[in-house]
Amino acid sequence: MIKKLLIPFLLIITAGCQNRSLDEVGLITDKAMVxxxxxxxSSVGNEIMLRGGNAVDAAIAVQFALAVVxxxxxxxxxxxxxxxxxxxxxxxALDYREEAPGDAHRDMYLNEEGEVIEDLSVKGHLAAGVPGTVDGMVQLHEKYGTMPWEELVQPAVLLAANGFPLTAKEAEKLxxxxxxxxxxSTRRPEFILKDNWEEGDTLxxxxLAKTLARIRDQGRAGFYEGATAQYIVDEMKRGGGIIxxxxxxxxxxxxxxPLTAKVGEHNVISMPPPSSGGIALIQLLTISEDYPVDEWGIKTTETAHFMIEAEKxxxxxxAKHLGDPDFIDVPVEGLLEEAYIKRRMRDFSMDSDTDSEEVYAGKPAAYEGAQTTHYSIVDPMGNAISVTTTLNTxxxxxxxxxxxxxxxxxEMDDFSAKPGYPNTYGLIGGEANAIAPGKRxxxxxxxxxxxxxGDLYMVVGSMGGSTIITTVYQIILNVIAHDLPMQGAxxxxxxxxxxxPDWVLSELGxxxxxxxLQxxxxxxxxxxxxxxxxxxxxILVLPDGRMEGGADPRGDDAAAGF
Structure with missing residues (x-):
């Protein structure tokens, strides 16, 4: 009886129509894309490049604009x-990840019985890590920027001061x-409160305009010192936080x-720890080399079964090996060793799934030596930048x-509140990711x-908490194995x-x-x-040198360029 009930359910959730064409081609430009x-x-970043700025200048302007809109x-x-x-x-590669405050400790989210206190690491002041975005943008500008700092922050100041129209999705979320x-919030944020926000309303x-103006005029000191720093500390004191x-x-x-690896005819450049993304992505792409995913095709049982088993x-x-490399020895070389990666699939069977309880972390060679957003930019000079930034949920x-x-x-929820205890995204962590002061x-x-x-080919990234890695992996495979255009991918x-948990999370269709069913x-x-x-x-660089943008229809994402 259970099987009879599950079969139509599976048919519905897997065959539902998304109305998203796999053949759709995105915006094509000749010189630049954001x-x-x-x-x-996207418009702000495009305007910066039209004025002669490079990809880094555009990235800084986009980062601050996103903080508003x-x-x-x-x-x-x-x-x-x-x-x-x-x-x-x-x-x-630049790591401007948040870090644990100086008063943080490994058991800060546990009660007297050693059990995790629900939501303490997710909601409220104690959940916050020390912010890194402003310092990251300052350092990026100092090393690679070409336009005056003030000109890159000013568009965000104007958006916050003058207001901007809400999209339907943003109104719904508010x-x-x-x-x-x-x-x-310890004091009512009146500017964001309204009985019913609607599409087109001005926010x-x-x-925030004043805060951004201080950052514009004072750089790093406009956030980590002076009035803004005092606002943060006062908020912490009122709400029981510890920054x-x-x-x-x-x-x-x-x-x-950056992590770099040759996978097939492509060279992959991605983020090292404390991001797990680069290592996991390279492992997944390396495993995929040994299987005829291109012949199996997209959405097929063979392809899906193989990818699920590799992801496990x-x-x-x-869960076992990754954490902040400034605090623990992460066996990066061992995890990326091709022979090690391919050994991980030796118990894989095309005929049946492997229960997650039977899947264990491997033993690589010893160390030697939810809510997020992403944007991709290529400038007219051929510089490319891939940026993922987040508040977490x-x-x-x-x-x-x-x-x-x-x-x-x-972001404190991204630590292991307790070894073996899942975070908001269901991710299990171990000792390598335990909380410590100053740790990321x-x-x-x-x-x-x-x-x-040897030439630039693709710039890509995603939001999505624990699903980021598999999203990027699937998009890359969609292009290089299934020959989809960037937008279709x-x-x-x-x-x-x-x-x-041992579940396959699946979008409709x-x-x-x-x-x-299979x-x-x-x-x-x-x-x-x-x-x-x-x-x-x-962003995909086409054979003729032009670029195609892929903006996600799941949100209000947009490509702009010239």
Whole structure:
């Protein structure tokens, strides 16, 4: 009887229509492209490049613009990662991830019985890590920027001061979170409160305009010192948070060496720890080399079954081995060793699923040596930047800093509150990701750049918490294995497995007719996600040198360029 009930359910969730064409081609431009989560932010980045700025200048302007027009993830109260490839082929990576305050400790979210206190690491002041975005943008500008800093921040100042029209999706999200804004902010954020926001309503954030003006005029000091820092500390004191003036003054973004790996005919450039994204993505793409995914085709049982099984093994490695490399020895070389990666699939069977309880982290060679947003940019000179930035879940800790007009992150939830205990995204963590003062929490953000034959080929990344890695993986496969255009690759339905919990999360229509049923018969358990998985921004360099943008239809994402 249970089987009879499940079969029609599986057919419905896997064969539902998304109305997203796999053949759709995105915006084509000759010289420059920016793809971001909001049309106004994309327009700001495009305008910077039209005025002669490079990809870095545009990225800084987009980051601050998103902090205004996309407040659920764009931020100055959070952090992120970026990967940069210059026109000469040189690469760099910047870690401006949040870090644990000085008074943080490994058991700070446990009660007297040693059990995790629900929501303490997710909502409210104690959930916030020390923000890194502003310092990250300052350091990025100092090293690679060409236009005056003031000109890059000013568009965001004007958007916050003059206001901007809400999209239907943003109005809906603001309405859904009104009660939480009141509950978790110590003083009512009147500027965001309204009985019913509607598409086209103008949102003005005057306090944020003043905060951005201080950043514009004073640079780093306009956020980590002076009035803004005092607003943050006062908010912490009122709400029981622990970020101090010393934490703010001591924060520094870190330049790191990007991970690079040759996979087939492509060179993959991605983010190293404390992001898990680069390692996991390279592992997944390396595993895929040994299987005829191109012959099996998109949405087929063979392709989906193989990808799910590969994802289980990679996420098991993530849980055990990855954390902040400034605090633990992460076995990066061992995890990326080709022989090790391919050994992980030796117990894989095309005939049946492997129960997650039977999948364990591997033993690599020893160390030697929810809500996010992504944007991708290529400038007329051929410089490319892939940036993923976040508050963690939607609107972060749901705390507005009174007087400063911005939201605080809830990135402390990305630590392991307790080894083996899942975070908001169901991700299991271990000792490697335990809380410690000054430590950076593990992330799934996966800003990535691909080269082909030594030339720039693709810039891609996504939002989506634990699903970021598999979203980027699927988009890349959609292009290189299934020959989809960039927009079609972003449009395509997505599914996801992260080892624990042992479920395949699937968008409606992500799996072909009958595929869900066949996967179920192999032992896979499928959970529908009608709201969508990830929101990606991709740019593909075409054979003739032009560029195609892929803006995600799951949101208000938009491509702009010339």
């Amino acid at each position: 793809v971001s989560a909001h049309p106004l932010a 996309y407040p659920d993830a764009g931020n100055i109260g959070g952090g992120g990662f970026l990967v940069l490839r210059q026109q000469d082929g040189s690469v760099d 309405n859904e979170n009104q009660d939480d804004f009141i509950t978790y 003005r954030i005057p306090d 101090s003036k010393e934490d703010l003054a001591n924060y520094r973004a870190i330049w790191r060496e 093994r990679v996420y098991a490695d993530r 939607n609107f972060g800790a749901l705390v507005f800093v009174d007087g400063a007009g911005f939201l605080l992150n809830n 929490m593990l992330s799934s953000m996966t800003p990535t750049i691909l080269e082909k034959d 972003v449009n395509a339905g997505r599914f996801h497995h992260q080892w624990e 992500a799996l072909g007719p009958g595929t869900g 996967l179920w018969l192999k032992g896979h358990k499928i959970a529908p996600n009608p709201r969508g998985i990830g929101r990606a921004a991709g």
